Amino acid sequence: MANMLFVFSLIMIWTMLLYHMFLMQGGFWHFMTYRKPIPEWQKKMVNLPKVSVLIPAHNEEVVVAATLRAMSRINYPKDRLEVILINDNSSDRTGEIAQSFADDFPFIKVVKTTPEYAGKGKSSALNYGLTQSSGEILVVYDADNTPEKDGVYYLVMGLLNDPDAGAIVGKFRVTNAYETLLTRLINIETICFQWMAQAGRWKWFRIATIPGTNFSIRRSIIDELGGWDEKALAEDTELTIRVYELGWHIRFFPAAITWEQEPQTLKVWWKQRTRWARGNQYVVLKFMGQLFELKRKKIVFDIFYFFFTYFLFFFGVILSNSLFVLNLFFDIGLEVGNMTMVLWILAFLLFVTEVFVTLSIERSEFNLQNFFTVILMYFTYSQLWIVLVIYSLYLEMKRVLFNQDVKWYKTDRFG
Amino acid sequence: MLYKFFLLIGTLCLLFYASPASAKETPHVLIIYTSVDEEIPPDVLKLETLVSRFSDQIQVVRDRNLESDSFEGATHLFVYHQQGQLLPKAKQLIDEQEIPLYAIGQSATVLQAFDALSFKRIVSVSHFEQERSGKQVEFEGNEPVIVTTDLQKVTPHALTLSNQHLPVIFSYQHNYYAGLSTLLNRSHLLFSDTLFDFFDVQAKAEHVGYLRLEDVSPSADPELVDEVGTYLLDHHVPILMAVVPIYTDPETGNVVQFSDRPELLQVLKKLEDRGATVLLHGYTHQYRSSETGEGFEFWDVENGQPIFGPASEEAPILQSKEAFANHNDYQSYQKEMHAREEAYIRDKLERGVRDLTTLGLHPLGFEAPHYAMSHTGYELTADYFTNIFGQVQWGQEEWDVMTSVPFVTNPPFLNYMTLYPETIGFVDPQLSDPVKVMEQARDEMLLVRESMIGAFYHPYLGIEYVPEIVEMMESTPHFRWLSLRETNPTVTTSNLSIRVDASGQFIVEDQRSVWSAWVQRFAPHSFLEQALFLLAVVTFLAVAAFSLYTFYLRTQRKKRLFKERAPRG
Numbered sequence: 016m017a018n019m020l021f022v023f024s025l026i027m028i029w030t031m032l033l034y035h036m037f038l039m040q041g042g043f044w045h046f047m048t049y050r051k052p053i054p055e056w057q058k059k060m061v062n063l064p065k066v067s068v069l070i071p072a073h074n075e076e077v078v079v080a081a082t083l084r085a086m087s088r089i090n091y092p093k094d095r096l097e098v099i100l101i102n103d104n105s106s107d108r109t110g111e112i113a114q115s116f117a118d119d120f121p122f123i124k125v126v127k128t129t130p131e132y133a134g135k136g137k138s139s140a141l142n143y144g145l146t147q148s149s150g151e152i153l154v155v156y157d158a159d160n161t162p163e164k165d166g167v168y169y170l171v172m173g174l175l176n177d178p179d180a181g182a183i184v185g186k187f188r189v190t191n192a193y194e195t196l197l198t199r200l201i202n203i204e205t206i207c208f209q210w211m212a213q214a215g216r217w218k219w220f221r222i223a224t225i226p227g228t229n230f231s232i233r234r235s236i237i238d239e240l241g242g243w244d245e246k247a248l249a250e251d252t253e254l255t256i257r258v259y260e261l262g263w264h265i266r267f268f269p270a271a272i273t274w275e276q277e278p279q280t281l282k283v284w285w286k287q288r289t290r291w292a293r294g295n296q297y298v299v300l301k302f303m304g305q306l307f308e309l310k311r312k313k314i315v316f317d318i319f320y321f322f323f324t325y326f327l328f329f330f331g332v333i334l335s336n337s338l339f340v341l342n343l344f345f346d347i348g349l350e351v352g353n354m355t356m357v358l359w360i361l362a363f364l365l366f367v368t369e370v371f372v373t374l375s376i377e378r379s380e381f382n383l384q385n386f387f388t389v390i391l392m393y394f395t396y397s398q399l400w401i402v403l404v405i406y407s408l409y410l411e412m413k414r415v416l417f418n419q420d421v422k423w424y425k426t427d428r429f430g
Numbered sequence: 431m432l433y434k435f436f437l438l439i440g441t442l443c444l445l446f447y448a449s450p451a452s453a454k455e456t457p458h459v460l461i462i463y464t465s466v467d468e469e470i471p472p473d474v475l476k477l478e479t480l481v482s483r484f485s486d487q488i489q490v491v492r493d494r495n496l497e498s499d500s501f502e503g504a505t506h507l508f509v510y511h512q513q514g515q516l517l518p519k520a521k522q523l524i525d526e527q528e529i530p531l532y533a534i535g536q537s538a539t540v541l542q543a544f545d546a547l548s549f550k551r552i553v554s555v556s557h558f559e560q561e562r563s564g565k566q567v568e569f570e571g572n573e574p575v576i577v578t579t580d581l582q583k584v585t586p587h588a589l590t591l592s593n594q595h596l597p598v599i600f601s602y603q604h605n606y607y608a609g610l611s612t613l614l615n616r617s618h619l620l621f622s623d624t625l626f627d628f629f630d631v632q633a634k635a636e637h638v639g640y641l642r643l644e645d646v647s648p649s650a651d652p653e654l655v656d657e658v659g660t661y662l663l664d665h666h667v668p669i670l671m672a673v674v675p676i677y678t679d680p681e682t683g684n685v686v687q688f689s690d691r692p693e694l695l696q697v698l699k700k701l702e703d704r705g706a707t708v709l710l711h712g713y714t715h716q717y718r719s720s721e722t723g724e725g726f727e728f729w730d731v732e733n734g735q736p737i738f739g740p741a742s743e744e745a746p747i748l749q750s751k752e753a754f755a756n757h758n759d760y761q762s763y764q765k766e767m768h769a770r771e772e773a774y775i776r777d778k779l780e781r782g783v784r785d786l787t788t789l790g791l792h793p794l795g796f797e798a799p800h801y802a803m804s805h806t807g808y809e810l811t812a813d814y815f816t817n818i819f820g821q822v823q824w825g826q827e828e829w830d831v832m833t834s835v836p837f838v839t840n841p842p843f844l845n846y847m848t849l850y851p852e853t854i855g856f857v858d859p860q861l862s863d864p865v866k867v868m869e870q871a872r873d874e875m876l877l878v879r880e881s882m883i884g885a886f887y888h889p890y891l892g893i894e895y896v897p898e899i900v901e902m903m904e905s906t907p908h909f910r911w912l913s914l915r916e917t918n919p920t921v922t923t924s925n926l927s928i929r930v931d932a933s934g935q936f937i938v939e940d941q942r943s944v945w946s947a948w949v950q951r952f953a954p955h956s957f958l959e960q961a962l963f964l965l966a967v968v969t970f971l972a973v974a975a976f977s978l979y980t981f982y983l984r985t986q987r988k989k990r991l992f993k994e995r996a997p998r999g
Contacts, residue, residue: 018682022958029965036972043979354962361969368976375983 021338025355027331031323032362038215039369045214046376049269056176066091066171066231067150068098071140072158076107078276083116085161086123090168098123099148100158103140104133109158137227138243138250145242153237157228161190162273169271170231181263182232184213184223185271188377194279199388200396201277201284203370206380210373213267222317223267225258227251228275236261252298252321259314285403292407293414296325300411329404336401366393457629458487460504462496462520464511472824472831473613474510477534479822479841479849480613480622481508483880484629488842493520506530506629511537512611532606532628534613534621536576543605547580550596557591558598560620560877566591567874569616576609587627588620599624614824614833616874622836623878637876638838639883639903640670640850640912642797642819643706647674647715647722648686651890652694658889659701661896668913670819671701672711672797672886675785680721685714685959688789699790707914708791709819712799713778728775729802729829736804738770768806775810783814783923784942792928792936794919795819795850802829805843812845816919819884820852836878850912852884857895865898872906883909 072079086098100113102125113125132143152174154167166185173183186209192202216222236258244253258265278284299321309315370389374381459481463474481488491500493516507527512535525542538544554572577596578584586597599608599620606628608621626633646655662669677686688695702708716725717737730737735748754760786793795817802823825831834851841849854871857864868885875881883906920929925941
């Protein structure tokens, strides 16, 4: 019995590891090739379409100035550009600071959510912003983002050159990567996410996930979808699936870069990640029910991936750990051969080398400090994820059982 | 002058070459049998086996296939007649012969050679007296026999001891007769002994014995094996160790190998160094989900048929001839099944020898798990081994038609492997005095000249019974322990061979490369292990590739710095 369970957990875990191994290969491949078509694509960059940059902001006085400063430097014809800061129910100086930029730059405008949209969360704020915008192409940034000046240009370039792309997703980097140990870990994590999950999936399956920031999308699609889903905690995952359902794909184009701030304290990180985990669990449960009705089988695959991440893989890890601990104290007849030990070591090496590849892609990130951080990461940060999934599952269950309302928690910013 | 010298030498050589042959010619034996089946009955195979002690020129013919030229060159004749009628044509051909005849079963009442005698049938006999030794014995169970009532006309070799003392085995003129109903009972010992007289062979005045440590698998307790083995070697008993390379846990299906039990392996190596001889006792000593040491490996007991493939595959049920439209279909079916069985058996034997050799052990003989094996299996085993130990499965359809022969033979149906019979059993701890039971069996064996005293012992019982067994066995008159290594045993597989040189050193010719030996040693066995191994290889390759990418990207650092600084790609 114990051995059967062990084999089961082994399968769950290794399916996931093998999949990521595969994604890493694709990610590296994408890195080696994504720049090649740019010279060709630039030829189409004439008669540029109008772009609306939407920035939902709720009490963002700490960061909004930096964000808008970056926006003011956007390298895109200003007569085809509007930057809309959506001030959603802020009680601080967000509006005030934003307005000062609007005064200086004609293409920046500040709007305040009307009562029917106000205080309901990011989706709602974006939906309001939508009503206030006129661009054919929408670009969304979070309020703590400082995009590189060519960011918007590349996001538009992708859409103009890839007629099948409904949205273009850029790459984000961490501004405060070297502030605390936590941000260092998050920095590594985000780099991995982009080059494995985003670039890898894009290269192999033509799938990428809209990450909530630094993406462009055709207005026609948002109109057709009726805006953002206000109930979804992870409005980005939700949007991703719906875009695919309409028959578009989402391109990961790492030439478009934004820099964003990551949580500097564990508490903030915990709240943010709980929201993401719950949001993704919500999406999985929502779409698992109608899995076979989904038209795009590709996205079924992706939902299944989430299902694996948040349920099966997680369960496998818990099971494997429990068996290991039980085995220390009782004889449960577990016969862990040498091979499983070898596999454990290989799993660790796999993790480390995968992270190293992604770090070396970001030229300056593969340094001595990060080398040790990665090793530490496996035993600390990566394991925190288990606790996080348990907690968010607990919250999500509570929500379903007691029919609680979803509340959007905004990530705290650091000055 | 020189040519004369060579001529002389040549003549001398010829003389010496010719002389042993002329001293005593190998008897040419013809065994004629009656049967209702196409296949040779178990009894006849056993008869052939017994005769193989005296001749390697044996021809076995069913009465209906008997022709006058079947007798060509024959010096000795056996007629085994139990089932059915002896065909008149065959009877006539036999009656025309003048060579010595040994009739068994009902044949004497039919054949001309015994016309002058009158016979009667006794329904149940268990007591016998052996004339040569004057010993009286009682065998387990009763059996019907045919005896002659003409006591004064014959030379009796064995008598029944029921109401009357009547000859059940006797010689009459230059012919012999045994009125036994089967050779599969214990009474065959009386018959076997008379073969020395029938063939006029002087038996060696000795009884060779062996003690085998049974079922030494990777699950064995190293201390107990060490204790028992060391005791025996200290007492100059050149033990045999029946080793099973793979242990399978019946509950979990997990396999344990000797490489997982270094301590045990050390013990085995030490014992072998001190003179113990390793026998291969199957590869796993189990099939399907049975436990190693409990299960059969070369006989599908559940379906009463040979094994045609690994246990993971659904065992095909052997179809009978009737299931086929024509003979050709049946033949091609048989051919296919035979090929499958052969592949299975060869795989097991190859692996067994290979694994033990890789571990540094030297198997010099074979013993089938539970002695059960199809006849195809025996034939194939001879490709690998020159020795086989234990009892023999005589039946082609039932594994338990299995008995021992009393002396060392080289049976043709075992492809002339030397068969060292196990004759006196083992210590069954459930009996109140198990060694006594073995002693009784030993005493029965003494009815037969040259009989082997073969026993086995499970080392998990510890040392308790060992001194007593050794004492009992060594008390056998003219007793000598078998020294297998001195019999020039060889073991051969497709890529390695083992033999023993004159000084008792093992000579291993291993044509496997170091790499393949390493691979075979660590190669995964079960499906799970294979899957994990594959997984490890794939992961390792990925790790290697990713390290390479990292290295590559690092060498490109400076180049990329300029590239990225250039605006817009």
